[in-house]
Amino acid sequence: MxxxxxxxxxxxxxxxxxxxxxxxxxxxxxxxxxxxxxxxxxxxxxxxxxxxxxxxxxxxxxxxxxxxxxxGSKVLLLGFQYIASLDVAQIGQPIIERLRDISQCNSHLAIRDGLDVIYIARVSSPSSQINHVTVGTRLPVHRTSLGRMLLTSSTREEFEQLYPHDELPDNSPGSPSSREQLWEMIQQDKARGYVIGESYFRYGISSIVYPVFNHEKRVQAVVSIMVPSHEIPKSDRQRLQEVVRDAALKISDLLGALPAH
Missing domain, CATH: 1.10.10.10 (Winged helix-like DNA-binding domain superfamily/Winged helix DNA-binding domain)
Structure with a gap:
């Protein structure tokens, strides 16, 4: 033409x-x-x-x-929306690789699809004895610390659309016993800003989870590490929290998230 x-x-x-x-x-x-x-x-x-x-x-x-x-600020918003439309896994892969190197723990990036957590990127520590999850693995949102953190941006209305009944599906031992209990846990996680799940989903394996925000200040993904212990040693806890938090902040920044206050 x-x-x-x-x-x-x-x-x-x-x-x-x-x-x-x-x-x-x-x-x-x-x-x-x-x-x-x-x-x-x-x-x-x-x-x-x-x-x-x-x-x-x-x-x-x-x-x-x-x-x-x-x-005006709307011009910047156009740029943020473009950045946020990029593949989160592509943006996050090099960051979780560095997280793995610093923490010496298996590192992951996950998103939510309906009632499932989906792992979209992962790297394993050479010294790790944990059977790592593979990309594409799905786990129930309500049964994992990653899933709870992914729901922290949800309104009550959005939450009830996901879980219309008080009884939760697949109510296994260790999982929230009801919708209300799950909602309370999510609100506590939101206020805290992170989740430490010690042997929550798998006995003998703990996790540290931080949210990744997009330009709308909504949780778009989560970054996590798996720690091969029933309880994370107090001597390592603060250091590991800081490196996971920093990784989540870097990805959030690339997605156009505004600085947290």
Whole structure:
């Protein structure tokens, strides 16, 4: 298709608006309207309509004191959404590899699919005697510390849609006995900001789990390590928590999450 053929399908107003944004981005400073329409090389009336539209939508903001314009926060949001659309496993793989090297523990990245936790990336420590999970392994959300952390961004309504009945499926020993108990555990995990599951799902194996947030401040994934002990030694606990937390923060940062307060 020739350039002339392509041009007839273009939306002129959109083109002009994007040209205004490009000018603001390239100048990296606040510009007056006169500077904008001159640098964008478009008629004043056309530039005025484009600026009014972009300002109304929050893509540019006006400084009322100087009557100048700059790029708005919504432009940054577009970038965050693009980053968040990338494969979380691809982003997280090198980070959990480094986590494995520092912690000397099997390291994992997992997401939630409905009522299941799915492992989407994992690396094993050469010295580990633990039978590691494989990528694609599914476990019940309500029976794992990873699953509980993945639910910490859920509203009560979303939670009840997942678990419409008070009795939980596959209510095995060691698992929450009811929906209400599970919800209380999730709220405690949310307030704490992490989960340490000592022999919670498998006897003799403990885990440390931290959430990975996306640009909407919702939990998109979790990072975890498996510690080959019934109870994590107090001498190692703080160090291991810190390295898992740092790995989760790095992935969250790459996903466009805002700094935690």
């Amino acid at each position: 020739s350039n002339q053929q392509v041009a007839k399908y273009l939306v002129p107003g959109l083109v002009k608006g994007l040209e205004i944004l490009l000018v603001l981005g390239q100048q990296n400073k606040e510009l007056t309207f006169a500077e904008l329409h001159r640098l964008a090389k478009m008629p004043k009336a056309t530039a005025y309509r484009a600026v009014q539209t972009l300002e109304h939508m929050g893509f540019i903001i006006r400084n009322s004191r100087t009557n100048t314009f700059s790029v």
